[in-house]
Amino acid sequence: MIVLGVGGGIAAYKACELLRLFTESGHPVRVVPTAAALEFVGAPTWAALSGQPVATEVWHDVHEVPHVRIGRAASLVVVAPATAxxxxxxATGLAADLLTNTLLTARCPTLYAPAMHTEMWEHPATQANVALLRARGAVVLEPAVGRLTGQDTGKGRLPEPPEIFAAALALLRRSGKPNDLTGRRVVVTAGGTREPIDPVRFIGNRSSGKQGYAFARAAIARGASVTLIAANVTLPDPAGVDVVRVETTEELRAATVAAAEGADVVVMAAAPADFRPARYASQKIKKTNDGATPTIDLALNPDIAAELGAKKPAGQVLVIFAAETAGGDAALANAREKLARKGADLIVLNDVGGGRTFGAETNAAVVLDSTGPRATLGEMTKDELADAVIDHTLSRLA
Structure with a gap:
């Protein structure tokens, strides 16, 4: 059973969508709101959507001892919105209502999705409480940036329900496993860069960013602080992740080099363009009446992975990717050579012949280090593959 705790904030109405996502995916849900939450969304709504009774106090159905029973029966507790x-x-262990009692008795993973005004989130007291909850093993997502109540805009918005749902599923997949990235900083790149030819055309590639986003979600579920550098990705931001948006390879380089300082793990899942037009045409290149074909001279882009590998500090783990269209031994040889040339710790080899994996929901890969292949990962979801690769990363991090 999933326990959905609802705090007393205006974002409580969004928890209705989150509840629907849980129930429609087959999970039984018990909603435990605070009394303040019922000022925003009434108990009949929660009961109708969950099919379960709703109470805020421990005095309801006392003979069933709900303040203990609900927590013990939970496989996951999600608190959304989690107010200051x-x-x-x-954080202080108070148990004045049914929800806080449930949080004390639950022995399953706990996920908090904060929502409040920016000043409240940034206050030292709130930050200390968040740090304490994370140190105890809870996953506390970073709030999103956007429109708040009134005219305010800033950091403190509840992440979108589908992304909280994805983070919750990642925790369920790891049920019983420790948050082995707690206190670690992880940088992930995702997507494909675009190099402008003229104001309307560019050189790009087919990368969707889905695998990089899967790495970001997996790292968040394991307790990490995650920066995601997204190149031309149209996917919704993963809950709890700081997203930096870039377009060109040079922008990707600048953002990644800056974010990598002090990071414990850098996962280079993006597909940067190897070349860019040597000259940018400030006006759209027109077809001519004589049918002449324009020539576009190319220049080499910076090698971001090699730069990071050359300056990699002691203790940092650099994971890179190799997208190969040649199969078998040739692909393995190319991956080994790339691993050595870039100075990385691990390389994830993908066979992308015939357009495989681009935009798909599944992936398959071979993970290699300097000693050779470490694991062959058969066809699986990109979230599962990300978790498997992080397992190998952790052995290097230790």
Missing amino acids: DLLARA
Whole structure:
């Protein structure tokens, strides 16, 4: 059973969509709102959507001892929205209502999705409470940036329900496993860069960014602080991740080099263009009446992975990717050569012949280090593959 705790903030209405996502995917859900949450969304709504009774106090159905029973039966507790007040009560162990009692008795993974005004999120008291909850093994997502109540805009918006749902599923997949990236900083690149030819055309590639986004979600579920550098990706931002958007390879380079300083793990899942037009045409290149074909001279782009590998600090793990269209031994040889040339710790070899994996929901790969192939990962979801690669990364991190 999933316990959905709902705090008393205006974002409580979004928890209705999150509840629907859980129930439609086959998960039984018990909603435990605070009394303040019922000021925004009434108990009949939660009961109708969950098919379960709704109470805020421990005095309801006392003979069933709900303040203990609900927590013990939970396989996951999700608190969304988690207000500043609720985070403070959870961190200090207060148990004044059914939800805070449930948080004390639950022995399953716990996920908090904060939502509050920017000043409240940034206050030292809130940050100390968040740090304490994370140190105890809870996953506390970073709030999103966007429109808040009134005219305010800033960091403190509840992440979108589908992304909270994805983070929750990642925790369920890891049920019983420790948050082995707690306190670690992880940088992930995703997507494909675009090199402008003129104001309307560019050189690009087919990367969708899905594998990089899967790495970001997997790292968040394991307790990491994650920066995701996204190149021309149209996917929704993963919940709890700081997203930096870039377009060109040079922009990707600048953002990645800056983010990699002090990072424990850097996962280079993006597909940067190897070449860019040597000259940019400020006006659209027109077809001519004589049918002449324009010539576009190319220049080499910076090698971001090699730069990171050359300056990699002690203890940092650099994971790179090799997208190969040649199969078998030739692909393995190319991957080994690339691993050595870039100075990376691990390389993930993908066979992309015939357009495989680009935009797909599944992937397959071979993970190699300097000693040779470490693991062959058969066809699986990109989230599962990300988790498997992180397992190999952790052995290098240790």
